Amino acid sequence: MNVSAEALYVEPTLRSARRPLAGHIARSLLLILLAGYTAFSAGPFLWLASMSLRTTSEISANHYALPSILHWEKFPAAWFGSSYGTYFLNSLEVVVAAVIVLTLIGAMAAFAFARYRFRMNRVLYFVIFSTIIFPPQITIISLFQVLVDYGLFNSLVGLTLVYIAFQLPLTVYILESFFARVPQDLFDAARMDGYSDGAIFWRVMLPIGLPAIATTVILNFILLWNEFLYAVVLIADDAKRTLPLGIQKFMGDQLEDIGMISTGMMISVIPVVILYVFFSEKLIQGMTAGAVK
Amino acid sequence: MAVVTLRNITKRYDGGAEAAVRDVSLDVGHGEFMVLLGPSGCGKSTALRMIAGLESISAGTLAIDGVRMNGVPAKDRDIAMVFQSYALYPHMNVRDNMAFGLRRRGLPRGEIDQAVSETAALLGLSPYLSRKPHALSGGQRQRVALGRAIVRKPKVFLFDEPLSNLDAALRVSMRAELIKLHQRLSATMIYVTHDQVEAMTMGTRICIMQAGGIVQTGAPLDIYRHPVNTFVAAFLGNPPMNLLPARLDRGQGSTLSVTMGDAQLALPPNLGNILLPHAGRDVIFGLRPEEICESSGAPPGAASLRTRVVAVEPLGAETLLVLAAAGCTSEIVARVSRDSMARAGETIDVHLNLAAMQLFDPQTTEVIPIQQEH
Numbered sequence: 001m002n003v004s005a006e007a008l009y010v011e012p013t014l015r016s017a018r019r020p021l022a023g024h025i026a027r028s029l030l031l032i033l034l035a036g037y038t039a040f041s042a043g044p045f046l047w048l049a050s051m052s053l054r055t056t057s058e059i060s061a062n063h064y065a066l067p068s069i070l071h072w073e074k075f076p077a078a079w080f081g082s083s084y085g086t087y088f089l090n091s092l093e094v095v096v097a098a099v100i101v102l103t104l105i106g107a108m109a110a111f112a113f114a115r116y117r118f119r120m121n122r123v124l125y126f127v128i129f130s131t132i133i134f135p136p137q138i139t140i141i142s143l144f145q146v147l148v149d150y151g152l153f154n155s156l157v158g159l160t161l162v163y164i165a166f167q168l169p170l171t172v173y174i175l176e177s178f179f180a181r182v183p184q185d186l187f188d189a190a191r192m193d194g195y196s197d198g199a200i201f202w203r204v205m206l207p208i209g210l211p212a213i214a215t216t217v218i219l220n221f222i223l224l225w226n227e228f229l230y231a232v233v234l235i236a237d238d239a240k241r242t243l244p245l246g247i248q249k250f251m252g253d254q255l256e257d258i259g260m261i262s263t264g265m266m267i268s269v270i271p272v273v274i275l276y277v278f279f280s281e282k283l284i285q286g287m288t289a290g291a292v293k
Numbered sequence: 294m295a296v297v298t299l300r301n302i303t304k305r306y307d308g309g310a311e312a313a314v315r316d317v318s319l320d321v322g323h324g325e326f327m328v329l330l331g332p333s334g335c336g337k338s339t340a341l342r343m344i345a346g347l348e349s350i351s352a353g354t355l356a357i358d359g360v361r362m363n364g365v366p367a368k369d370r371d372i373a374m375v376f377q378s379y380a381l382y383p384h385m386n387v388r389d390n391m392a393f394g395l396r397r398r399g400l401p402r403g404e405i406d407q408a409v410s411e412t413a414a415l416l417g418l419s420p421y422l423s424r425k426p427h428a429l430s431g432g433q434r435q436r437v438a439l440g441r442a443i444v445r446k447p448k449v450f451l452f453d454e455p456l457s458n459l460d461a462a463l464r465v466s467m468r469a470e471l472i473k474l475h476q477r478l479s480a481t482m483i484y485v486t487h488d489q490v491e492a493m494t495m496g497t498r499i500c501i502m503q504a505g506g507i508v509q510t511g512a513p514l515d516i517y518r519h520p521v522n523t524f525v526a527a528f529l530g531n532p533p534m535n536l537l538p539a540r541l542d543r544g545q546g547s548t549l550s551v552t553m554g555d556a557q558l559a560l561p562p563n564l565g566n567i568l569l570p571h572a573g574r575d576v577i578f579g580l581r582p583e584e585i586c587e588s589s590g591a592p593p594g595a596a597s598l599r600t601r602v603v604a605v606e607p608l609g610a611e612t613l614l615v616l617a618a619a620g621c622t623s624e625i626v627a628r629v630s631r632d633s634m635a636r637a638g639e640t641i642d643v644h645l646n647l648a649a650m651q652l653f654d655p656q657t658t659e660v661i662p663i664q665q666e667h
Binding site for chain 2: 185189195199207208232
């Protein structure tokens with residue numbers, strides 16, 4: 001007689017449950033460790049948030065104090081007075097466009113590589129994936145020349161195309177390994193239900209692949225939002241700078257104005273935090289999907 | 294209902310030395326429940342997928358109702374398939390899973406809803422229409438997969454080992470449901486399985502496959518009683534048929550006996566006369582476990598064999614005895630009464646119903662015809 005796996009499973013008993021004092025000590029040590037790591041990770045961020053609401057003179061007087069008065073006016077001052085608004089919108093335009101195109105093209109490419117057998121499948125996949133090994137420092141000069149030749153130097157469109165090109169291999173890699181795990185029967189069932197390959201991609205694969213797609217969206221957004229090297233080489237005009245360039249310029253001009261630097265950094269961090277809050281659950285699902293059948 | 298015709302169907306994969314399906318010809322009639330049975334890797338699922346249109350056909354012709362289907366896309370064949378893994382769309386609820394195929398056809402929403410509701414009621418799924426697959430049990434998922442096929446009202450239903458992922462008790466109940474469904478719909482169904490119990494209980498005909506080809510096709514009991522070779526004889530039946538090396542020896546006059554190990558069993562006169570031309574020949578002696586009983590209940594003059602009991606397996610409704618006969622290299626399994634008092638290590642005499650025996654050629658493994666009434 002078959003017995004289901006659930007019936008055979010026995011809940012393991014922690015040895016510490018049989019020795020309460022040892023269990024308390026172990027848990028206390030673990031809490032101390034976790035608290036220490038949390039302070040180490042979140043501390044700088046909280047300090048930055050605190051400084052963003054204090055003036056430079058207040059910070060100079062006491063580096064680590066909490067704000068006695070919340071100087072919210074610093075944010076509009078940074079946005080309008082220091083062109084942070086312009087840099088923010090440039091970054092948003094470039095990164096959002098790049099992430100949308102990366103997600104669409106990357107997902108389609110990953111779907112083709114994962115689900116179709118064609119002659120050059122593995123060769124093409126390897127060619128795309130192997131470009132990851134090239135650091136930006138190797139390709140930047142050639143890219144500069146290519147963009148100049150095509151009239152895309154010092155343009156947000158050119159920067160967007162570069163971002164798409166260098167993030168595509170990672171996107172395809174992450175999505176291809178996820179799509180390859182989707183059972184073939186699902187595709188066969190959809191084919192028998194009368195759906196074309198394109199319809200199967202949009203109506204079956206994308207919804208199922210949402211955890212992996214969320215992972216790539218978050219990773220791409222964070223990487224591109226903070227990207228500095230390509231932007232500093234390929235963008236010349238102040239009006240077209242992205243946020244990392246804007247912060248760098250601001251630091252150069254106003255090196256002593258720690259308060260405004262902190263405020264500017266907070267402006268750049270907030271969208272990433274918001275994105276993570278919305279997508280983090282899917283990110284965890286994407287990372288653990290397939291770990292347990 | 295539809296007629297499905299396969300003529301010399303062959304499937305060869307790129308780089309494959311052997312064909313996955315070799316020269317398969319089969320006719321499935323209107324409303325028939327045809328079971329493709331065989332061990333893993335025999336080509337039964339590949340054959341089914343070629344009928345479905347999910348695999349291309351390397352050679353041969355497939356026709357449904359006389360219309361050639363080679364190269365016709367799966368969606369245009371009017372076939373529905375139930376998969377081993379259920380293949381339910383995890384991001385859709387039961388209602389949407391069942392309606393997915395109908396929506397593609399552009400049917401009015403009201404018509405789709407009605408079809409889904411009726412099918413759900415038929416399968417007892419009405420309370421679960423808003424649930425997603427992960428919130429259903431294995432049996433419920435399988436019924437949703439079934440419902441998704443039924444709602445399309447196809448010409449042919451294909452089943453690819455749909456009960457394999459269920460536990461034993463659920464498999465028994467789902468088998469009964471499928472039989473009832475077939476009777477109710479009178480649909481043409483082609484069912485793939487490696488489970489001979491499913492094949493025997495569900496099929497109007499069984500097609501046994503091995504190594505990409507068809508070995509035997511026929512009604513379940515016909516194949517069970519008259520296997521064409523040792524593979525079919527051993528594959529059907531649980532426990533399988535006893536297959537023992539033996540020799541046909543001629544006795545006085547026209548009497549014939551079967552020599553197995555140290556034992557010599559006289560054949561009944563009618564069998565002896567039929568098999569006389571094969572005297573002196575080595576054979577494989579086949580006898581089903583239920584044709585062997587303890588001698589206490591045997592009729593007089595029956596062929597008796599002295600054996601040593603190796604193991605006793607009480608199953609509740611019956612008992613299996615694993616026996617060793619002197620000189621025989623293989624053990625013999627007998628299905629005896631549940632009240633058997635046999636113990637391991639004992640020496641007992643068993644009765645062999647030689648009227649039900651099968652003889653096979655040791656080289657070709659094919660059956661040696663014995664024309665007799667059972």
